Amino acid sequence: TQLLEQSPQFLSIQEGENLTVYCNSSSVFSSLQWYRQEPGEGPVLLVTVVTGGEVKKLKRLTFQFGDARKDSSLHITAAQPGDTGLYLCASNDYKLSFGAGTTVTVRA
Amino acid sequence: DTGVSQDPRHKITKRGQNVTFRCDPISEHNRLYWYRQTLGQGPEFLTYFQNEAQLEKSRLLSDRFSAERPKGSFSTLEIQRTEQGDSAMYLCASRISGEDDEQFFGPGTRLTVL
Numbered sequence: 001t002q003l004l005e006q007s008p009q010f011l012s013i014q015e016g017e018n019l020t021v022y023c024n025s026s027s028v029f030s031s032l033q034w035y036r037q038e039p040g041e042g043p044v045l046l047v048t049v050v051t052g053g054e055v056k057k058l059k060r061l062t063f064q065f066g067d068a069r070k071d072s073s074l075h076i077t078a079a080q081p082g083d084t085g086l087y088l089c090a091s092n093d094y095k096l097s098f099g100a101g102t103t104v105t106v107r108a
Numbered sequence: 109d110t111g112v113s114q115d116p117r118h119k120i121t122k123r124g125q126n127v128t129f130r131c132d133p134i135s136e137h138n139r140l141y142w143y144r145q146t147l148g149q150g151p152e153f154l155t156y157f158q159n160e161a162q163l164e165k166s167r168l169l170s171d172r173f174s175a176e177r178p179k180g181s182f183s184t185l186e187i188q189r190t191e192q193g194d195s196a197m198y199l200c201a202s203r204i205s206g207e208d209d210e211q212f213f214g215p216g217t218r219l220t221v222l
Contacts, residue, residue, distance in 0.1 A: 042199050042213025088150050096211060098150030
């Protein structure tokens, strides 16, 4: 079973600041997905990364996949209160294996 | 809205009672998944179906848990003789097999066992 570690566990920042959250694995990812989950809702897919060294951008969100495909990061520029949520990384196979997530709070 | 729906959204029950949850996937999706999420953790895989066939069950799925998808459309998850440790969010997701991208999640059923 692939173990995913996410850090930090909690992150609280002021609106307009930048933040980075990390996801590390004990083994190589076939592909990795990032999700955001809001309270009382299911996770929603943000991005899928497949190739080592890959960088994807989604508006103010930048996703990087490590060269060795064992780690990934999510960077948010100029965070807004609407970015508040639980950010989860998951190993993408026929089933998903999730990390414990990073709870991000953006204060207005 | 044609997303994944789950019913009920919340369930409070007493220890020892049986509960059943329902999931309606996106209509053309042939794969259906159940996950469990406890506070402070990410979702954990429980089981999945391709059409009506249950293809895998996690070791987390004790013999008190049973899932069905009788006609390859909606699915039910039943927990018998509930225990306080069963308290969690139960999430359902669906996708099209052969496409390795997105699983679409429902809003979940929050179970509280008193």
